[in-house]
Amino acid sequence: MMQAIMENSLHDSVRSLAEADFTHAADSFANAGFKVRLPAKGILQVVSSSHMLRRPRLLLSVGVHGDETAPIEMLAQLLAALEREPHALAVDLMVVVGNMAAITEGKRFIDADLNRMFRSDRGDLAATAEAARADVIMRATASFFAGPDADKWHLDLHTAIRPSAYPTFAVVPAIIAGPRREALLGLLGRAGIEAAILNTKPAGTYSAYSAASFGAAGATVELGQVGEFGNNDLGIAAGMSRTLDHFMRTGRLEQNETRPRVFRVAQELVKRSDAFRMAFGKDTQNFTPLQPGSLIAEDGDTTYRVGGETEYVVFPNPDVRPGLRAGLMVVED
Numbered sequence: 419m420m421q422a423i424m425e426n427s428l429h430d431s432v433r434s435l436a437e438a439d440f441t442h443a444a445d446s447f448a449n450a451g452f453k454v455r456l457p458a459k460g461i462l463q464v465v466s467s468s469h470m471l472r473r474p475r476l477l478l479s480v481g482v483h484g485d486e487t488a489p490i491e492m493l494a495q496l497l498a499a500l501e502r503e504p505h506a507l508a509v510d511l512m513v514v515v516g517n518m519a520a521i522t523e524g525k526r527f528i529d530a531d532l533n534r535m536f537r538s539d540r541g542d543l544a545a546t547a548e549a550a551r552a553d554v555i556m557r558a559t560a561s562f563f564a565g566p567d568a569d570k571w572h573l574d575l576h577t578a579i580r581p582s583a584y585p586t587f588a589v590v591p592a593i594i595a596g597p598r599r600e601a602l603l604g605l606l607g608r609a610g611i612e613a614a615i616l617n618t619k620p621a622g623t624y625s626a627y628s629a630a631s632f633g634a635a636g637a638t639v640e641l642g643q644v645g646e647f648g649n650n651d652l653g654i655a656a657g658m659s660r661t662l663d664h665f666m667r668t669g670r671l672e673q674n675e676t677r678p679r680v681f682r683v684a685q686e687l688v689k690r691s692d693a694f695r696m697a698f699g700k701d702t703q704n705f706t707p708l709q710p711g712s713l714i715a716e717d718g719d720t721t722y723r724v725g726g727e728t729e730y731v732v733f734p735n736p737d738v739r740p741g742l743r744a745g746l747m748v749v750e751d
């Protein structure tokens with residue numbers, strides 16, 4: 419994969435971020451007077467050195483799944499522009515390149531899905547390579563978000579495996595409520611995110627961890643589909659790129675009336691055994707509607723059926739390990 423990046427002669431900044439090399443960024447922000455920390459490989463923290471300044475804290479993570487490359491390209495461009503004028507940074511910023519080994523291999527994960535490990539109880543995932551990486555990321559996240567009074571944000575940027583009726587959408591931890599949820603939906607709408615799923619089932623994801631542990635307003639954001647470096651349609655991510663650029667340079671969110679279409683999780687499909695079978699193909703596109711009462715999946719004695727209203731299937735994946743989420747069924751909120 420890295421060789422492919424070289425051959426495509428993509429911009430150096432993409433290669434640096436994909437290889438989690440923050441040397442240039444660290445120098446640039448440090449020379450501009452920021453406190454820069456590199457708590458672990460693939461993690462950069464840039465904070466104001468003035469205690470007087472109360473700035474929003476923004477965490478941007480990419481590559482939590484190694485084959486989801488578009489957000490890496492998008493963020494590399496944003497960081498490269500900021501590095502050229504580092505004084506413009508108006509937020510405290512943390513950048514995480516999630517699963518570096520998987521990025522190098524162009525795979526979703528090496529041993530197991532990193533985005534199910536942001537919790538203390540990992541069951542039989544505890545011995546995987548990704549568990550150690552999750553520990554490192556969680557420690558760095560805790561140090562960045564320490565303290566109760568800051569305005570905290572976390573956008574975990576992904577791409578989806580299959581096509582979607584809404585090419586851009588977000589999964590929003592339902593624990594984010596009230597004005598914080600409104601502000602987050604405003605940010606997502608401004609960024610052109612078409613749908614937002616309110617999720618009450620955290621499933622060990624990174625954005626759910628930041629929300630539950632530190633009160634960060636945030637989401638997992640799907641920006642199009644999985645693709646190789648150099649083959650991504652970054653136009654899909656252009657709205658998010660503009661919105662993040664504005665936020666990082668002003669510390670403020672633009673006013674905005676547009677909101678994503680809001681859904682909420684009606685049921686989580688958990689694969690309990692290798693007998694798990696879905697009633698439709700795993701390439702079924704996200705937000706495909708299923709009629710009330712229809713069969714969703716069978717798993718030994720367990721049968722999943724649509725409830726009393728139309729449900730839409732999101733992330734259908736029967737290939738996950740037993741014990742993990744094999745899909746979400748969502749309804750209009």
Ligand SMILES: O=C(O)CCC(=O)N[C@@H](CCC(=O)O)C(=O)O
Pocket residue numbers: 483533576577578579580589590617621623625637638733734735
């Ligand atoms: O397209 C798929 O099936 C998976 C895309 C993806 O990685 N989605 C995230 C969503 C995380 C969340 O629910 O907040 C994931 O499954 O980890």
Ligand SMILES: [Zn+2]
Pocket residue numbers: 482483486576577
């Ligand atoms: Zn992902």
